[in-house]
Amino acid sequence: MKRAAAFLALLLCLYWTRAQGESGGLTENDVTQTEVQSEILGVKATNDQTNITPDISAELEELRDMVIQHSVELRKLEQENTAIQARLTASEIKNAVLEARITASENLVDELETENILLEVRVSSNENEVEELQRENAERPKVAFSVGLTDAGQVGPFSADITLKFSKIFTNIGEAYNPSTGVFTAPVRGTYYFRFNARESHDTKLVGIKLYHNDKQITLSFDRVVSHGYVTVSNAFVLQLEKGDVIYLDLWENCSVYDDRYNHTTFSGFLLFAM
The missing domain is CATH 2.60.120.40 (Jelly Rolls)
Known part of the structure; x- marks a missing residue:
């Protein structure tokens, strides 16, 4: 903003000088006045530049602080992300273990069901044999x-x-x-x-x-x-x-x-x- 103000002031001076030239040239007083204004503008410009330098340093420091803060926050985020990834990996491992256990349990259930079916078949067969023997024994004469x-x-x-x-x-x-x-x-x-x-x-x-x-x-x-x-x-x-x-x-x-x-x-x- 300060640079823009100085630039506008310089333009105004140039415009005024041109206007004086077109009206019959500059007088000695005008020249003197012009020089005075130039010096004033030079002083203002110098003052503006002097004032800008501290502002830039402050902004740089502020930017540096912001960068440092952002770096710290980014590092924290990376650490959190790493921790989350580690948790996800651990969860995935746990899920894999649970899935393996579930699969093993399902296989065991299937085996038990198969054995149960076989036992039922054997029991049924044995019951049929017992009934057959009982029938034969009942039908067989006892002498x-x-x-x-x-x-x-x-x-x-x-x-x-x-x-x-x-x-x-x-x-x-x-x-x-x-x-x-x-x-x-x-x-x-x-x-x-x-x-x-x-x-x-x-x-x-x-x-x-x-x-x-x-x-x-x-x-x-x-x-x-x-x-x-x-x-x-x-x-x-x-x-x-x-x-x-x-x-x-x-x-x-x-x-x-x-x-x-x-x-x-x-x-x-x-x-x-x-x-």
Whole structure:
């Protein structure tokens, strides 16, 4: 502003001088006046320049202070930005870790669901197998018997073979054994197990037992008592029978057998499995 004022004053002086020249030239007084004005303007210009220098220094100092302040603020902003970036990086790492954990958890859930499905399938399969076994067991006939001969003591000898009638019933599941006839009748086609045991305790006596399948003799088990002792014979067989086949024991002719409350002479059998 001060420079602009000085410049305007100089222009005014020039305009006035030109006007004086056009009107007939300058007089000595005019020249003197002009010189005085020039000196005045020179003094003003000098004063203006003198006044401008402190103002520029002040403005430079102010600008420097502003630059320094801005630099400080910029540095603070950069530090804050660095801290924010570090936080963002840490957050990104945490997010990546959380995503990895979530993915692992989801995979674990999927595995558990798969295992659960497999377990359900196995349980269902096992339940079906159990039901099938229960149904087969319910449908399968239950056949088992175990009987003793008598409490009366000695039976025999006889002049011909006789079928032994075991009268003491210990077990007769399925009622396949008939104590009145001494005959076991197979209720179903299948594989059966049979066992017998016979004893004699009189001197010089023979004990002989025959096992029959229908009319076919399977075995003859016999022995003789000597020296005031006793003998025991026994045997066992697994036989495949058709429905209606019969199994029974015959006492061999001229032989005897002994039984009492201690059940020395017995006959047993049961169904292994149907066919």
